[in-house]
Amino acid sequence: MAGQSNVAPVIIKRKKVVSGGGHHGGAWKVAYADFVTAMMAFFLLMWLLNATTEQQRSGIADYFSPTIPINKVSGGGDGAFGGESVFSEIVLPEVGTGSTSLNATAQDKSSGNEKSEAEQAETKALEEIEKMLAGRSGESDVHPDLLRHIVSRITDEGLVIELFDTDNATLFVDDTLEATPLLRQIASMLVRVTSIVSNKMAVEGHVHARPVVLNDNPVWGLSTQRAEEMRRLMIAQHLDPDRIIRVTGHADRELSARNPMSLRNNRLEIILLRSDR
Template sequence: MAGKKDNQRPIIIKRKKVVEGGHHGGAWKVAYADFVTAMMAFFMLMWLLNATTEKQRKGLADYFSPTIAVSRASGGGDGALGGRSMSTDASQVQLGRGGITPSEANGTAAEDATLAAIEAAIMGKGGDSLVDEELLRHVTVRLTDEGLVIEFFDLPGSPLFEGEEPTHLMSRLLASVAPALREHPNALAIEAYTAAEPVVTREPMVWPLSSARADAIRRALPEADVVDGRVVRVTGHADRRPAASDPLSSRNNRIEIVVIRDRVAPRR
């Protein structure tokens, strides 16, 4: 009987229940990592506020809060976007619809006001533009340390030059911007660029061609009542510094008229 009772004795199994979390869990590590990341971002922000100028901070703010819609016009470039950039101001300038591009130019308030007045007259900021809407497709304006750069460029089917001589289109563009140039006596510089030659030649023609085009613009300025004596530099850059990724693109055929800041000494 004793042996039978022993066989009927209940067997008790104790299982240890493991509870995740507490000070032995890993959830606190995630929270701590988030805290460290937030603190690093905070100190980075404080450093940027201390290390940048008011103009640079405004540029950063404008970048993250654009106020101009992407332009509906095309700049004549290649690619799916037709030469357009997805950014607002940059796109507007590429397409000939924008104002002064953001830059690292460090000028005085008076200089910037003078250059802004020229830009506003050409691009029609706050009123009618000196340049017709059709012609504006060929124009961009940007601010640099040297001054205000007014750029005229070819579009497919609309060249600004026939060989070395300006087309009627180029003459109309010069006549359109001349009133703004006449109002301000700043010195001027003329820069000419060309598209690359499709075939490599022993004597590249892009150098004499760009130089001849720059000089043709210099000779055309007096016809628009802009005094020739204001021109302090005439340069042909050939196919250097292309504006389009394709060196053969017609967009690389362009003329730049630089309205030089008073404080900038002309380059020799």
């Protein structure tokens, strides 16, 4: 019995066989799908950049710009929002000193939150000119070839009309002050379109940057002289000289394109100033 107790125990090992042929899941499929989606979006973006004009690209950018029209409104109830709705226009103010756009208080008017009828009419007239320059007005007779060189926007200062060079056509001959026939046509058209208002004007000149190795950088003089040349062209088309109250050159300090030496930075800006400016 003692001899049998010294016998080593028998250990049996059982190997677990896992079948599946090396399958590692489908995570790579998700990554590949994301890659294909990104490439499709990239090629769609490149196609849009090539197939649209400057104004169309500006419209697309405005469409995706986040805008949240929120007005400060004090309602007439005593609930959490002080009224039936945050944007309620039918509830008369009873609690608080606020107002609605339909029922403005004297305090609201004095603070400048409500535009006068004259300001509203002026803005409407500027918007009409902007539509004509963008070809969105039924009365617009602006030639499509000219529209490719024009971008307009309404700012606090007034209506900014931007004229710029393209790869196929420029406003001036090379780096000189000689206006091309294109710029002469644009000047004539602007005088005609802006004649529906009497706002004062400002003319600004901008040029692209030169290489830093230049000893004599002509950008300041060139931008100012081009703005002055645009003023002369418009006056030659029977614009009232008294309407232009400012002519300035900004050299290459206010770029429109990311590349400082891009032709897109060669531009003129005609600003229809608001009456309070």
